Structure formats: structure tokens, C-alpha cells
Amino acid sequence: MRGFWFLATLGLAAAEDGLNAWLRYARLPDEIARQATVPPAIVALNTTESSPVYSAGQELRSGINGILGKKIDVSHEISEGGSVVVGTIAAFNESGISVETPELEEDGFWLSVKNDKVEIVGQNERGALYGAFEYLSMLAQANFTEVAYATNPSAAIRWINQWDNMDGTIERGYAGLSIFFANDTVLSNMTRVAQYARLLASIRVNGIIVNNVNADVTLLSDENMAGLARIADAMRPWGVKVGISLNFASPQTFGGLSTFDPLDDTVIAWWNNITDKLYVQVPDMAGFLIKANSEGQPGPETYNRTLSDGANLFARATKPHGGVVMFRAFVYDYQNLNESNWKDDRANAAVDFFRGLDGKFDDNVIVQIKYGPIDFQVREPASPLFAHLKQTATAIELQITQEYLGQQCHLVYLPPLWKTVLDFDLRVDGEKSVIGTDILSGKRFNKTGLTGYAGVVNVGHNATWLGTHLAMSNLYAYGRIAWDPTVNEVAILEDWTRLTFGLDDTVRETITRMSMESWPAYENYTGNLGIQTLTDITGPHYGPNPQSMDNNPWGQWTRADAFSIGMDRTVSNGTGYSGQYPDEVAAMFEEIETTPDNLLLWFHHVPYTHVLKSGKTVIQHFYDAHYAGAETAASFPEQWSKLRGLIDQQRFDEMLFRLTYQAGHAIVWRDSINEFYNSLSQIGDDHDRVNNHPYRIEAENMTLTNYRVTAVNPFEVASSLRIVQSVGNSSATSASATLNYTAGVYDLAVAYYDLYEGKASYELFLNERSIGKWIGDNEDRLGFTLTRGIDGHSATRITFKGIEIKEGDVVRVDAKANGRETAPLDYIAVLPPGVVD
Ligand code: GCU
Secondary structure, three states: OHHHHHHHOHHHHHHOOOOOOOOOOOOOOOOOOOOOOOOOEEEEEEOOOOOOOHHHHHHOOOOOHHOOOOOOOOEEOOOOOOOOOEEHHHHHHHHHHHOOOOOOOOEEEEEEOOEEEEEEEOHHHHHHHHHHHHHHHHHHHOOOOOOOEEEEOOOOEEEEEOOOOOOOOOOOOOOOOOOOOEEEEEEOOOOHHHHHHHHHOOOOOOEEOOOOOOOOOOHHHHHHHHHHHHHHHHHHHOEEEEEEOOOOOHHHHOOOOOOOOOHHEEEEHHHHHHHHHHHOOOOOOOOEOOOOOOOOOOOHHHOOOHHHHHHHHHHHHHHHOOOOOEOOOOOOOOOOOOOOOOOOHHHHHHHHHHHOOOOOOOOOOEEEEEEOOOOOOOOOOOHHHHHHOOOEEEEEEEHHHHEEOOOOOOOOOHHHHHHHHOOOOOOOHHOOHHHHHHHHOOOOOOOOOOOOOEOOOOOOOOOOOOOOOHHHHHHHHHHHHHHHHOHHHHHHHHHHHHHHHHOOHHHOOOOOOOOHHHHHHHHOOOOOOOOOOOOOOOOOOOOOOOHHHOOOOOOOOOOOOOOEEEEOOOOOOOOOOHOOHHHHHHHHHHHHOOOOHHHHHHOOOEEEOEOOOOOHHHHHHHHHHHHHHHHHHHHHHHHOOOOOOOOOOHHHHHHHHHHHHHHHHHHHHOOOOOOOOHHHHHOOOOOOOOOOOOEEEHHOOOEOOEEEEEOOHHHOOOHHHHHEOOOOOEEEEHHHHHEEOOOOEEEEEEEEOOOOOOOOOOEEOOOOOEEEEEEEOOOHHOOOOOOOOOOOOOOEEEEEEEEEOOOOOEEEEEEOOOOEEOOOEEEEEEEOOOOOO
């Protein structure tokens, strides 16, 4: 009873699972709602149910009802009295309402809110829907001001790429199985697909590629084409056009032809026929996405044809239907990269492949370029290819799914990273050429029409869409930035937080602060100074594994040895990559003195003792940054805890679990990277923290029952190089130690490894008192499988706060192995207040 009373007085929202994301339309408190003047009628100037204007009417009805508790019907004809009218400019004119709007571009809209008269005028139906979402966003944030303005998109292409496989798995997806596919077919239930389209429309995304760039031809079967029609039908009312990734070799592997040569007549005819069939099913299909001649994918080069020959093949097939081809610039030949050649460089690939092709692409081809020249790293310089394609339409590829950025298990708010590229001035021909506002807008090279944005998202069946609540700010921000790359990243967060968690100031300030701290912290505790993320390149791209970067042909090298580190990408002595930039930028990156510290190791190979502009050496910067980053991450659970009672319990608990996990994994990162470079360079930490953990009791030094001492791979993911694992996998194990600490209150942290294919159980005791129990079930709680190994992905740390300890107390972990999980233990840390070790 008491619990209920408490909830009622605090006015807490019911538990929320995240499904409605930022479109919750939560009821405003009465005293605020009372201040809103909302017209008594809604008029949607279209009666066709699949029309975005019709959706806009329905959305306005449910939104106003949710936010203000007012039930208003939707009609489709103008009547006397105040109303919210939504429609295209043509429909307004037809209805006899004269509206004077500034010039609207495709998908743009005009919003006028005046007393009991609201006009939402779209250049097209999509624009009208976007305007309705804008008005609802204002209401939901208790913004009842009168406004009158027009807004137009910065670019026409604002697409999503999903990397969904036909079997229902998702490449680099961290939120469950596909909402589109299962068992090599398109799902029949389109509920989530329609909900997704609604979310996308609200952030003004107008197209989506639904299947993986590593494309499976089975999508082209008759049955699956009919399935695509279902997807398109579910998304059309939200103005989201559907497109697909194609596999270049399909004429051979699926069509039974002897070739897939893009200039062969039978191949051309085959693709034309397939394309026509697709457009019968989906008459408004957006077009195709092509990954060719990259990472083992087939492409035109198999037949000595150019990449533009390949792109134009599809462009010509889809052109009569009004479609476009997104052709990826992520082309490189990983089999022929050789680190022993100082001049070899994967970063050179995109410009090398595409520079000579400018002007050779048909006008409905858009070259889709990842933001940096390698692959979605924690920091990369802007891709120089944006400077070379003057006569070719281009789009930037951003990654919302956090492949190299903590896979949604770490909070990392991405817009500050994206802005390093979007705000970068390439100075093409000595003139201002900012990537977002000048190049992607098409203005710099007078491109009309097709330029823009592609965001790799990979939502799954998880109710939170991306696997965790706070990651959704990245999706929201993506849409906002694609519409207007000058929008402030803090302002985006504030809007998102109010829409997602309500109007409380503490909630907004806390989430905004943590989010803004998150990418710098992540960069600090992973890869610094432009060396890339330092994750496991040949594995899941999640935990630390710096040695995996080198000695393989993937080309994400660091060239670290005992004395020095970094890729020499200068023209004078290195791979020549810096020379791919226009002169002013090339000159800046060519010299160590003018290269910013944060990209130093991207462009230069220097000794660990090289002194940065900050005055620190490279190695000391590594050490300090890792300590600073882990400390920031350690503050996240504390910051979040202040929100207890201010947001619903479900989302509070789910985020607290992840942020606590992140704080532990940030320490794994910190120690692994620091110990790896310490061991390689043999240079100590000025502050004597690295390899020196006075608050830890190593498991291998404890009194052990049924545990054996082992090494791990990579070595640096174990504190002091050793861990313990159970002898056999069924017996009960234990590790204990007598504490030699002055009496006081401490936090107890246990470092262990949580693999999938096993759920070991653990219990921590102080003397005979149980402090806590847990199970190695991150595979369930984080929602995807990280690793089968004892490594940097599985390394986990759990903390019990505020434990009273006396000298001579005995701390003990009792554990039971399960499956492949041998209850591996690394150490127990006994931490005085404020110590993160
Ligand atoms: C990365 C990613 C792959 C993906 C590829 C691409 O390498 O790890 O999963 O297929 O990029 O973007 O094509």
C-alpha cells in the first residue's frame, strides 16, 4: 500500500519499455496543459489512408489527446472556426485557403501557429507530415508560442541503411532480430515496420534500404518481392520510400547466366527485367544500394570494368522508374594490403578508386562515402573523397549502430563525432568547402538535386529499438542533422530528452551532461590521438585488443613497435594519403607541427616520447587519457542515480544496469590499453598507476578451492597477467583472502569474465555474510552475444558499494561454472571512497 501511495504522490509515469521512443505524447501536468490553446478541430486535406497527410491528421489527433488530454476529431474539409489544418500547398489552394509561404523545397513545410489557427503546409505530402510532427514536438515540450516559419531540408537524400540479413540476423545489430526478415523470407507481421516508419518520418528520414550491403540474392525471389511490397505498404503512409541492396553477382548466382559482366547484354537485360518486376511490386521504390569489389563482394572489376560501369548498370535500370543508385565508396582490397610495405595504406583506397571516375557516373548515381577513410573509428579525419567528386552526387555515410563505439553497451552520443567531419572545411581550390553546409548541400559544386545522408541504423525487435534507451538520441539526432547540419548538438539532446523523459530540469540537465561527456570519455579510454579505436579488428569490434590491429591485411594498422607508433601518411616520407586533400589541408596534415594532436598518429609515425602540443608525451597522454576517460564513465551510474523517482522505474533500472556495466568495462579498456603500451614501450607512467593496483587482490594470489591459475589471450586483459578458472566445469569453486585494510566503508569490485554459452553463478561474502549474488548472463541482459572467449569483450566488473570492512575480515567469492563459462575470476578490488582502480 505504501509503495502505491508513494508512486501516486510523486506522479510517476507507468513503466515504459521505450517502444514509443520520442513519440510518447505523455500527458503534460495539468497546470502546464491549461496554458495551451489548441484549435477545436483538425482538418487533414487528404482522405486516402496511405497518404502521409492522412497519417498527419491521425497523428495530430492522438498526439493532442495524449499531450493535452483533448479529444479532437479529424475531418477532411475546411469548416468555420479555428482548426489545425494540414495539407500540401496544392491542397490548401484547392480548398480555397490562401497561404503565403516563403519558397518551399521538396519535403519542406510552413508552420504557422496563431491562437486557434494552426496551418501546416507541406511542399509535398511528406512535408505536411513533417510539419505535423514539428507542431506536436512543440506541444510535447510545452512550447505554446506563436510561430510562423518555413523550413527546408539541407539535402534531398536522408536515408537509413539497415544491415538486415534474410535469415533474420543483423550484421552489427545489437537489438535482437530483424523486424523485416526471418528464415529467408519477409515477415508477415508488419507492425514494427510501420512503427519504425513513423519514428523515421518524425525525424524527416525519407528513404530506407532494408537489407544488408552484403546482400543476399534470395531477396529477389517472387515471394520476397511480394514481401517487399508489404514493407513498402507499411512505410508509405509515413513517406518513407523503400529500397534494397543488390548483390552484383546475382545474374550468375541467382539468374543462372554464365556471367555478371555489367557490359554484357544478357546481364543488362536480366537486371532490367528484375528491376521492372521490383517496380511492379513497389512502384515508388527509392532505388538500390550497391557494395561492390569490397571485402570479398563481387563487382565490375572481376571483368575489368570500372566501378562507374557497375553503378551505371543499375542506374539505367532504375532511371525509367524514377529510382536512384547509392554506390558505396567503401571499396578496398583487403587481400592485397601488406604492412611490411611502408607505403601501403587502406586509407588511400577510396580516392584511388574514385578520383578518375568523377563525371563518369549517371546523374541518378550518388556515391555514398563513409565519414572517414577507414571505417567508423572513434576519430578519423574527414574523407578526402568529398573534395574530388565535383561532378558526381555524393552522400555521407554515418553509423548510428555503435559498431566500433561500444555497441550500445556504452553510452556514446555521436553527433560531436559526426560534427568533426560535417563542420570540416576541405578548402577545395582554396575556397570554403565545409562538408555539411557546402558539399552535402550540393552548393559548393552546384549540384542540383541528389546529395545527402545515409545512416546505418540496424534497429531490431528489442522494444528499445537499438538495444538501450539512451542510444536513441543518436537516431533522433541523425534525422535532425541530415535536415540541418548546423543544428546544435546540445539543443538536439535537450529536445530529445524532453520528448523521451519529460520536462524535469534535472533529468534534462543530467542526460545532456552525461551524453556530451560520453564520446570524449570513450575516445579517452579507447584509442587516442587518431590511432583508431584499438578494438578487436578481426573479431566483434567491441572490447580492447590493440595487437589485433597490426600484422594482418585489413589495413587498420598502428605500426606500433617498442619505440614508436602511428601511420606515416605524409607525402614526403609516408603513404601519401595527406596529399589526397586539397592543398591547404594537405599542407596542414603533412607537418607534425600543424597536425592537431587528436589526429597526430593518424598522419605521423612518432616515438612514444614525442611531445604533443599539450606538453605531454604521447605515452603519457595515453595513460592520462585512459584514466580520465574511465573516471568519467565511473561517474555515469552516479549521475544517473540522481534520476531515481524522476523517470519511470523500468527505464531507470535498465539504464542503470548498462551504465554500471560501462563503468566497469571502461576500466577494462583503461587497463588493457595502458598495460599493452606500457609493456611494448617499457616506459612507465609518471603517476605510477599503470601496472600498479594497490587496492586489488589478484585472484591468483587468493586461497583457491577447485580453481586453477591460467593466462589469457590477449595478455593485457588480465590484471597482473593471470586469472583463475574452475577445474572442470561442474565443481563448486571458491577464492578467498584476508583483508589488511583499516576499518572503514569501501566499495568492493569483482572482475570476472562473462562469456556466452554458459551462465556461471557467483556469490560474494564478507566473512560469512553474503554481500551479493550474480550470474554471468550478460548475453541475455545486454541482448546479444559478445564472445566465447576469456578476453576484452567478456571482461566484466561488478561493484558493491558502501561495505563496512574491518582489518582481518575475509572476503570470498563462491562460484559455480556452467557450460563454457569456467567462472573465471581476475581480481577483487577494495576501494576507499572516490578511488577508481
Ligand atoms: C565494416 C563492418 C562490416 C560491413 C562493412 C561495410 O567493415 O565491420 O560489417 O559490412 O563495414 O560497411 O560494408
